[in-house]
Amino acid sequence: MVGVSIEVLRFGPQEILNLWTSLHFNLIQILCSAFLIIFIATVYFMSKPRTIYLVDYACFKPPVTCRVPFATFMEHSRLILKNNPKSVEFQMRILERSGLGEETCLPPAIHYIPPKPTMEAARGEAELVIFSAMDSLFNKTGLKPKDIDILIVNCSLFSPTPSLSAMVINKYKLRSNIKSFNLSGMGCSAGLISIDLARDLLQIHPNSNAVVVCTEIITPNYYQGNERAMLLPNCLFRMGGAAILLSNRGSERRRAKYRLVHVVRTHKGADDKAYRCVFEEEDKEGNVGISLSKDLMAIAGEALKSNITTMGPLVLPASEQLLFLLTLIGRKIFNPKWKPYIPDFKQAFEHFCIHAGGRAVIDELQKNLQLSAEHVEASRMTLHRFGNTSSSSLWYELNYIESKGRMKKGDRVWQIAFGSGFKCNSAVWKCNKSIKTPIDGPWADCIDRYPVHIPEIVKL
Amino acid sequence: MGYPQEETLVYDIRLSSVGPGQVSGTDVFHSPTGLDLTMKLHYLRTVYFFDNEVAQGITIMRIKERMFSWFNHYFITCGRFRRSESGRPFIKCNDCGARFIEAKCDKSLDEWLEMKDWDSYKLLASQQVIGPDLSFSPSILLQVTHFRCGGISLGLSWAHVLGDPFAAFEFINTWGRSMTYLDLNKPINIPRPVPKPTGHGPQTEPVSSKRVDPVGDHWILPNNCKMDTFSFQLTGSQMNYLQAQIWGPSGDQTPPFESLCAVIWHCVARVRPGFEPKTVTVCKPDPGHGNDIIGNNQVISKVEAGGETSITETDFKVLASMLAEQGIDERNQIEEAMEKDEGVADFFVYGANLSFVDLEETNVYDLELKGKKPRFVYTTLQGVGDDGVVLVMPWPKGANKNGSDGKFVTMILPEDQILKIKSELKINGLLLESDF
Numbered sequence: 077m078v079g080v081s082i083e084v085l086r087f088g089p090q091e092i093l094n095l096w097t098s099l100h101f102n103l104i105q106i107l108c109s110a111f112l113i114i115f116i117a118t119v120y121f122m123s124k125p126r127t128i129y130l131v132d133y134a135c136f137k138p139p140v141t142c143r144v145p146f147a148t149f150m151e152h153s154r155l156i157l158k159n160n161p162k163s164v165e166f167q168m169r170i171l172e173r174s175g176l177g178e179e180t181c182l183p184p185a186i187h188y189i190p191p192k193p194t195m196e197a198a199r200g201e202a203e204l205v206i207f208s209a210m211d212s213l214f215n216k217t218g219l220k221p222k223d224i225d226i227l228i229v230n231c232s233l234f235s236p237t238p239s240l241s242a243m244v245i246n247k248y249k250l251r252s253n254i255k256s257f258n259l260s261g262m263g264c265s266a267g268l269i270s271i272d273l274a275r276d277l278l279q280i281h282p283n284s285n286a287v288v289v290c291t292e293i294i295t296p297n298y299y300q301g302n303e304r305a306m307l308l309p310n311c312l313f314r315m316g317g318a319a320i321l322l323s324n325r326g327s328e329r330r331r332a333k334y335r336l337v338h339v340v341r342t343h344k345g346a347d348d349k350a351y352r353c354v355f356e357e358e359d360k361e362g363n364v365g366i367s368l369s370k371d372l373m374a375i376a377g378e379a380l381k382s383n384i385t386t387m388g389p390l391v392l393p394a395s396e397q398l399l400f401l402l403t404l405i406g407r408k409i410f411n412p413k414w415k416p417y418i419p420d421f422k423q424a425f426e427h428f429c430i431h432a433g434g435r436a437v438i439d440e441l442q443k444n445l446q447l448s449a450e451h452v453e454a455s456r457m458t459l460h461r462f463g464n465t466s467s468s469s470l471w472y473e474l475n476y477i478e479s480k481g482r483m484k485k486g487d488r489v490w491q492i493a494f495g496s497g498f499k500c501n502s503a504v505w506k507c508n509k510s511i512k513t514p515i516d517g518p519w520a521d522c523i524d525r526y527p528v529h530i531p532e533i534v535k536l
Numbered sequence: 537m538g539y540p541q542e543e544t545l546v547y548d549i550r551l552s553s554v555g556p557g558q559v560s561g562t563d564v565f566h567s568p569t570g571l572d573l574t575m576k577l578h579y580l581r582t583v584y585f586f587d588n589e590v591a592q593g594i595t596i597m598r599i600k601e602r603m604f605s606w607f608n609h610y611f612i613t614c615g616r617f618r619r620s621e622s623g624r625p626f627i628k629c630n631d632c633g634a635r636f637i638e639a640k641c642d643k644s645l646d647e648w649l650e651m652k653d654w655d656s657y658k659l660l661a662s663q664q665v666i667g668p669d670l671s672f673s674p675s676i677l678l679q680v681t682h683f684r685c686g687g688i689s690l691g692l693s694w695a696h697v698l699g700d701p702f703a704a705f706e707f708i709n710t711w712g713r714s715m716t717y718l719d720l721n722k723p724i725n726i727p728r729p730v731p732k733p734t735g736h737g738p739q740t741e742p743v744s745s746k747r748v749d750p751v752g753d754h755w756i757l758p759n760n761c762k763m764d765t766f767s768f769q770l771t772g773s774q775m776n777y778l779q780a781q782i783w784g785p786s787g788d789q790t791p792p793f794e795s796l797c798a799v800i801w802h803c804v805a806r807v808r809p810g811f812e813p814k815t816v817t818v819c820k821p822d823p824g825h826g827n828d829i830i831g832n833n834q835v836i837s838k839v840e841a842g843g844e845t846s847i848t849e850t851d852f853k854v855l856a857s858m859l860a861e862q863g864i865d866e867r868n869q870i871e872e873a874m875e876k877d878e879g880v881a882d883f884f885v886y887g888a889n890l891s892f893v894d895l896e897e898t899n900v901y902d903l904e905l906k907g908k909k910p911r912f913v914y915t916t917l918q919g920v921g922d923d924g925v926v927l928v929m930p931w932p933k934g935a936n937k938n939g940s941d942g943k944f945v946t947m948i949l950p951e952d953q954i955l956k957i958k959s960e961l962k963i964n965g966l967l968l969e970s971d972f
Binding site: 147155187 | 550551552553554555557559562597600601604605616630631632633669672
């Protein structure tokens with residue numbers, strides 16, 4: 077095209093006119109060609125998927141009254157589990173190595189000795205977290221409640237009737253023709269499932285806004301028994317939530333923070349071991365809790381491999397893909413002992429948000445993807461400051477990167493989440509405009525203290 | 537005297553914790569002084585009563601919210617005790633927090649206060665002591681009890697090792713201010729470093745503090761007999777009358793505290809024939825010390841009657857003058873006696889001798905919530921030795937324009953001496969027939 081244009085410009089205007097008359101076009105031919113061009117262009121633009129913009133998002137900042145220092149957690153545990161010193165000892169060892177800090181928060185009902193997890197308290201926590209995040213989102217984006225066309229709420233372990241999405245509709249008086257969805261039971265990776273669902277809906281509905289609310293309500297799920305495998309989530313899961321505004325409106329292009337590029341979902345549920353590795357069940361005494369199997373890390377590794385096998389070709393530069401292919405062929409044909417080539421994802425992304433599921437998860441992924449400490453800093457610091465907030469942790473991590481002033485226009489972000497099922501879901505975003513350091517948000521009052529060095533073991 | 541339904545008087549108990557909103561940091565330690573450690577077997581229990589106009593609109597959530605910023609200043613009290621290698625106790629400031637207790641009572645405030653059942657006040661402020669698990673025992677417990685009429689009580693349980701009663705009352709007053717003002721305008725407590733060992737003991741062994749057999753990590757004073765408590769109030773007129781009885785019309789009087797204690801000393805002596813308390817301990821606030829740094833700073837003096845004359849035969853004037861003028865400050869000796877063992881030994885002060893504690897200046901009635909003062913403030917001690925304690929608190933009602941303010945007296949004595957003491961007090965006009 078460029079070559080032709082240059083050639084054409086080299087001709088003078090008279091020569092162009094001569095060339096035109098020599099072509100002997102008649103009117104019908106010109107009109108047909110024009111229509112063909114317009115037709116092809118229309119088909120192209122219509123079948124192109126709509127661009128999904130992430131206009132902005134808001135994370136819930138827990139009030140300081142919900143703070144749970146290590147010492148308080150341990151003291152309460154000792155009083156609640158006074159007949160099971162071994163279980164208390166176990167919790168202490170988990171906490172020491174957890175990578176959590178002294179400012180993580182639990183909801184008010186769980187602060188009691190013993191905890192008082194009533195349904196009313198659970199609804200109270202849901203209202204506190206979700207409404208806080210929504211109010212913050214309305215403030216930041218200027219969104220009017222009546223402009224929300226699609227609402228998706230995901231909360232894995234608390235599913236009352238009416239649903240949490242109905243609760244939001246009731247509180248903010250949303251429209252009666254709103255398309256609302258409530259995803260429950262889908263684990264820590266449900267946030268990206270919601271994003272995927274929103275994306276699909278925004279393909280069908282033009283000119284629409286979608287609000288996605290990711291949270292996990294801790295109150296009804298605090299394990300009250302003393303099985304060790306089930307006490308682990310008590311030590312790690314903390315209060316958190318996020319509300320995200322997605323849109324396919326062209327008018328949002330200017331101010332949107334990110335564009336959604338890819339979402340890749342991988343489900344290993346067909347494998348029995350993967351299916352049972354994060355399992356909610358009753359212990360011998362009838363207490364309900366979530367049992368984590370010992371194979372969790374191995375299964376997570378497998379799920380990740382599946383996911384990046386699909387993700388790789390979509391994002392990696394040709395050179396990396398070629399190297400991977402060649403090594404794969406070589407291993408299959410020549411020598412199975414060749415080390416598998418791990419593509420360098422650092423060439424595809426500037427920032428990584430790995431779900432802060434636990435220290436082990438982050439360590440494992442850092443090793444598998446050969447990431448530097450700075451790449452996993454957002455994940456580690458989110459785990460330290462907020463604990464494992466389940467599906468919303470990816471948003472706290474993204475906010476950390478923005479708060480550090482590291483997000484520039486054109487940067488690509490990879491969000492990876494794991495969850496029960498066993499699932500590995502990932503999303504790729506591209507930064508739409510350089511983002512100024514936020515003045516509000518969950519990190520506003522403490523970002524200067526980060527990054528912190530997190531010792532292997534914190535002595536209580 | 538106890539009501540049979542004591543256990544169900546206060547019910548629906550819920551426990552939680554409140555602590556500082558800010559992180560205190562890793563490896564921050566506070567080292568109590570020798571004097572602090574001497575007081576570790578004593579506990580201050582005080583209950584504030586507020587009418588329902590005050591209590592309306594003060595929810596538990598709001599109280600807890602304000603406490604989180606209040607404890608930013610008092611983060612030291614939120615720590616837990618550990619022992620160093622030498623065995624000396626210190627506080628690790630790990631933000632563990634104070635225990636917060638919510639409770640309900642079926643009686644109205646009026647009914648409760650009319651009961652005058654001093655024993656049941658134990659239900660309004662926790663009786664928990666430090667230990668046997670040192671590192672998991674809170675030093676402060678706060679209880680909010682809701683009464684049927686809507687009134688509330690705030691019960692503070694304060695481990696004396698943290699500080700003297702003045703520090704404790706200043707602590708509560710700061711909370712009161714925090715309920716109204718966001719900015720407390722108060723410096724944050726600075727943790728004390730480990731004091732350097734002095735090596736030598738005191739020149740003379742103190743009389744006000746006595747050693748006990750090691751109690752290990754369970755910091756409660758073992759008593760040889762069961763202690764009981766009762767209280768009575770004295771109006772301003774009664775105080776004036778008392779002074780007149782002792783001193784006559786002359787203007788040369790000792791302050792009301794000393795006059796009152798002289799009479800009580802005499803009464804106790806009459807109840808203990810053959811074992812009269814010849815030496816007493818007097819605790820007063822240190823005039824030169826502000827309340828900004830937490831610790832035990834009150835003056836602890838011994839007053840030794842000496843001589844051959846028995847107390848019962850000594851004139852009130854003489855006793856009062858002795859109390860006012862012949863007190864010898866023993867704080868240094870007490871400190872040195874504790875430091876000789878590097879802070880590991882176990883001592884006690886209240887009840888080592890008959891002890892008089894002057895709490896008149898504690899300004900407890902200055903605490904204002906929603907502009908209203910508390911209806912009544914009750915204070916007692918737990919962990920008192922066999923010789924007993926007399927606490928003198930202010931009593932704002934019945935204050936006279938000319939002359940003394942009223943006093944509220946709480947006495948903690950061995951159970952078997954209580955009835956006799958009461959009759960002695962009646963004889964001397966301190967206890968009226970109407971006060972049981």
